[in-house]
Every structure is written in structure tokens, then in C-alpha cells.
Amino acid sequence: xxxxxxxxxxxxxxxxxxxxxxxxxxxxxxxxxxxxxxxxxxxxxxxxxxxxxxxxxxxxxxxxxxxxxxxxxxxxxxxxxxxxxxxxxxxxxxxxxxxxxxxxxxxxxxxxxxxxxxxxxxxxxxxxxxxxxxxxxxxxxxxxxxxxxxxxxxxxxxxxxxxxxxxxxxxxxxxx
Numbered sequence: 168x169x170x171x172x173x174x175x176x177x178x179x180x181x182x183x184x185x186x187x188x189x190x191x192x193x194x195x196x197x198x199x200x201x202x203x204x205x206x207x208x209x210x211x212x213x214x215x216x217x218x219x220x221x222x223x224x225x226x227x228x229x230x231x232x233x234x235x236x237x238x239x240x241x242x243x244x245x246x247x248x249x250x251x252x253x254x255x256x257x258x259x260x261x262x263x264x265x266x267x268x269x270x271x272x273x274x275x276x277x278x279x280x281x282x283x284x285x286x287x288x289x290x291x292x293x294x295x296x297x298x299x300x301x302x303x304x305x306x307x308x309x310x311x312x313x314x315x316x317x318x319x320x321x322x323x324x325x326x327x328x329x330x331x332x333x334x335x336x337x338x339x340x341x342x343x
């Protein structure tokens with residue numbers, strides 16, 4: 168992360184991902200999230216422009232290997248650390264495959280509520296929640312965390328039209 172070498176141009180990342188199984192790629196994705204959390208906001212923005220944005224695009228295209236739902240779920244967690252470019256990250260997430268947040272779903276929703284990102288980016292968080300929740304089946308165990316995020320969104324007075332899809336998902340999952 169702190170290297171001046173671009174892992175996409177250099178090629179080492181593609182080789183590693185190609186050789187790794189899904190569990191190893193998920194572990195790597197979790198390490199990226201951890202590393203991003205330790206960086207200043209300026210560095211996070213630079214990394215997004217330097218290679219993370221293109222990496223995300225490549226993985227959606229199956230380069231070097233198709234993105235699994237588990238990996239996509241891990242990458243959703245990156246959004247919490249990529250706050251300086253949060254709207255751009257959300258556009259990537261919602262244009263990709265449905266992520267699997269089974270194990271880390273509660274942690275993700277809890278951290279999203281604690282960081283109060285919804286107060287700063289209410290439309291983007293709404294879009295993200297609609298995308299994630301529409302790919303979620305019952306039973307859904309994180310209504311409490313999601314309702315906290317929903318309450319943060321409500322403080323910024325989004326229009327009823329923009330809230331409708333989120334309301335529908337929350338009702339479907341028994342959270343409202």
C-alpha cells in the first residue's frame with residue numbers, strides 16, 4: 168500500500184490473484200481494508216486514483232480472475248476506509264455483482280452506522296443499502312444496525328422518492 172510501485176502495472180498483483188484460491192483472495196481483501204484504515208485521507212484518495220479504481224473495474228471484468236460474491240463482500244468493506252472518494256466507490260459497488268456479506272454483514276452495518284457516513288453522503292448510502300439489502304434473503308439479523316443508518320439518513324431530509332426503494336427493502340426484511 169505504501170509502495171511507489173503500482174501493482175497493476177507491475178503485474179505482481181495479477182499473478183498473486185491468479186494463483187490464489189477464493190479464501191486467500193478474501194483474506195487479501197481484508198488486509199487491504201485494514202491497511203486502508205491506517206492511512207491518512209490524502210493517501211487513500213491517491214491510492215484510489217493510482218490503482219484501486221482500475222483494480223475494481225478489472226475484477227468486474229474477470230481480470231485476472233472473476234470476482235466471487237465473497238470477494239465482492241470484502242471489497243464493500245473498503246468503502247468505509249475510502250471515505251474521501253465514497254461516492255465513487257459506491258458507484259463501483261452498485262455496478263458490480265451482488266456481494267455476500269454473510270459473516271461480516273453485522274460488522275459492516277455496525278461500522279457504517281458508527282462512522283455516520285450517511286450524514287455526509289445520504290444519497291450514496293441509500294443507494295448502497297438498497298443494493299446490498301436487495302441481494303439479502305431472510306432471515307436478516309442486522310435490522311438494528313441498519314435502522315441506525317436509516318435514522319441518520321432521515322436527518323438530512325431526502326425526498327420520499329429517493330427513500331422509497333430503501334423503505335421497501337427494510338419492510339421486506341422486517342426492519343420497518
